[in-house]
Amino acid sequence: MSAFVPLDQLRNTMADASLQTAIYAATGRLITKRKGSVGEETLPDYQALRDQAHGIKRHAIENLDFYLKQLETNVIAHGGHVVWCNSGTEVADFILSLAKQRGARLIVKSKSMTTEEIDLNERLEHHQLEAVETDLGEYILQLAHQRPYHIVAPALHMTRFDVADIFTRQLGVEREEVIENQTKIARRVLREKFLKADIGITGANFLVADSGAAVVVENEGNARLSSSAPRIHIVIAGIEKVIPRAQDLGVFLKLLGRSATGQALTVYTSFLSGPRRTGEVDGPDEFHLVLLDNGRTKLLADAQKRESLFCIRCGACLNHCPVYRKIGGHNYPWVYSGPIGAIITPQFHGVLKDPWLPYASSLCGACAEVCPVKIDIPRLLLDLRSDVVQARRWKGSARVEQATFRAFAWIATHPRIYASLGAWAALLAPRGDNGWLRRLPFFMRVGALKKWVSERDLPVPARKSFRQYWRGRPG
């Protein structure tokens, strides 16, 4: 397995002191903010809301065929179009042909993990369409040709000096290191794009079946601009985003902002359905909802693991994960990082592509504890580890591991042999100083074990096996 782990990359990340500080400080602040917003005083029914959210998501996902059809009917009733896409290529093809028909050249985009997932910008650029990211963090990353470091804080790893470099180089502006002024530069450049753009693309945090609506939450106003200023609005969303009723937002909106950034509500929550209606002052002339599969139906087929599709992309599991906080976002192989990335990436790409991913966890359970929709991430990680082993078995690799466990199973099911081996092991066990073993005897420093013990001290083994102790206990 180790051959697949990006060890050099990991070492670089962990050796970079300023990057480590940046990740730790940023995730630490997000942890504090969340904690302050879900406490007994600020949100007394927080746990009840999590149960509700889980229940609604389970119901929606288990009846997805029904709700997709209901959603479609209502979008069409409000004058919108629904486009069903199997893959990223199909999404790009749809947008390209629409742009061609309408003579569109410039596209403004608001932050969307789903479009990151299908590399939409690259695909559009390839066909001479300009697609501009308008969320400040995403805009910086687009200029720097990087992918998001974090689901909700995409440029978490960058400093104002990095931004100054990028703006100077890519926009030709004078060097500016004050964050307020950097923000103003972005506002000015992007405002012009918003007013010129022919097409606006947004994602959706929720698709509401009973209303035919896309719900988009944000803080900057760029999603509102993307959906309202251009004459064509395209929503791109995974099919798992459907919830049954607008009234369910009472549950989800209370959880999403708080889990992500500690906000009771984000600055803007837009509830969008169809193009501008008769009598409305402004709004787009066309509204297209792209429903994307891109592998989601594969996840759906597994009754246990389909829970991964409940995710509302709040990013709380990343902030609380000791592994994410150490290795950051770019060492994960796909756009989804942290614990949620570790469970969905293998399911999208197959467990053997990055078999180390489900192991990138100490199974401490912090992710499950903060998940607003109560996805049992540690259990899913274990299921996926088991899938990795299973898949290797099919491929005939993992022979040593298999043989070891088979031997252990044989010993463990033969009590006499188990007992006598235990006694021998206790007798032969190495002695340490002050109760700790700093160095194992040479015959134990082999193979994978050698690496493992090189970083760890072990407690000195007891002089007697447990069985011996038990027999000899007084009374």
Next chain:
Amino acid sequence: MNREAMLERVRIALGHKPGQSIEEPPPVYLTRIERSKGERIALFTAALEALAGRVVRCATRETARDTVTSMIAGKQVVASQASYLRLCGISIENVETPDADVGITSADYALADTGTLVMISGAEESRLISLLPPTHIAVVPVSRLLENLDDLLTRVPRPADGTSSMVLITGPSRTADIEQILVRGVHGPGEITVILVDD
């Protein structure tokens, strides 16, 4: 084209029979509280001020008009077609929305718990007046001040029936994308003032 194939994949993945009926969804979970008008106003004010928004109380529509007039002196302004603005006697010589320093609107509702304005797009309110200008002033009668999100969703259970766009606005536009330093007024208004009118 893809529609049938995708729906079919979903159905098979879930192990449903064609045309299988579904179970009832979990009951709607919305809680109800009722506070006095005074409490709602105090909560709304505290919540919006915590986000660096401003709340001005006006006893009459005339004082609301005078407050607005003094706030916009010498500025380029655009106002929405809200009938409540007319009722207050606020009449503005509108500039084009992208050129305005100030956008004036009313709001369909306000939410006390979170300091939120609810804007429903229609003949009276536009999408862009509360969005493009750097300053947003909303003149709202206290009678439209609801308790919270649950209260709103109880009164407006299906927002899309009446509009292509309902937006909840909670404080000034903001970002913390660079070093998590809070900056207001990224793409939307950096300043927001709500004039609450008793009537």
